Amino acid sequence: MVQLQLLPVGALLMFAVEFYHTLAHFMILSGMRMLPRKDLIRIRYYFLVDTVSVMTSTLLTGRFVWLACIQVIQHLFYFFTWEQSYMAKRIVDWSSLDWFKTEGAGRPVVSRMLSQLDSFCGTLFDMLVHMCMMYALGRAYLDVTGVLVAVLLAQAALYVVVFNPKFAWSHPNSMPGWVQRRIGALALRYD
Template sequence: MNPVSLLFFIVEAYNTIGHIFVLSRIRLLPRKDIVRLRNYFIFEVGSLVCTSFLVLQKFHWLVCIHGLQHIYYFTFWEKTGSNKKVLSWSSIDWIYSKYNSKYEWNLIFGSSLDLGIHVIFTYLLIQNIIKIEAILGTLICLTMVYFVFFSNRYAWSNPHKPPAWVSKRVQPVELYWDEQ
């Protein structure tokens, strides 16, 4: 039994699935709800730091790059145009905006890099646990995903068919950045 690796496996698998949902536009939040998730960025970095430095003892450089990116977003939350653009792009609001028709390759690349890091660490962590722990961890993770991303209690929704109460939370995306 390796309970520490199991715990971080669950967290990293959950982060992986969440990033897949946002990147693929399967489940999104209204922008006003994303803005309230500022502390999640620090939690996500903390999880990777603990995994890299305490559990796996490798890929410190990758975690440092990831950490710098997330610390930037945390520090300048809602203060810079680029930060506001990332928050908007990650929301249901973007889907209903005039900007949705244009691919934002820099945001897609950045989110894909973020996703890739979580995939790598999920894979490395599953190597540290036995099969029964992997099965248990996967079931716990999927249960968490179900109760957060598919619950009527939270605003995570299919961006193309959000419930009426979520649609009321969606607002037009303002131009926070230089469009050039």
């Protein structure tokens, strides 16, 4: 009988979670999959889930503590000021299909990135933190098989959440009609 040790299984699950976050942030950065603003403002608790995953990975590995501290501060700021502070409204607007369809309409991805460099850099930083956590977890606890299993788990989670046709996650250029009807006004003016 195969005995599973708790720590390697936990590391495998955390690697999968970190990979999921990495891919989700990449999809937002690239505009591959986004949510309408009205749906995005309802997932404020994602910032807590995101930061708990980094804290857990840091506790498991003891690596990249300073990066984790910066990421935790960043995410707690957005969580506590969600839809209240200028910066939180900017990140919500920029991450939404609404921004892409109004402010980013017709712009190439690079132009979209540069128009809100702070939002782009903050999201890129977050993605890189998750990649560092994956590296630390994989190096400390996982072999090739463990990494492959974790990648498959993350992919399955992406298909269940981000590519689920019942959810509003869409590509800006191919939104179903019901998602297009959810597009509305941005919180801030960008003219």
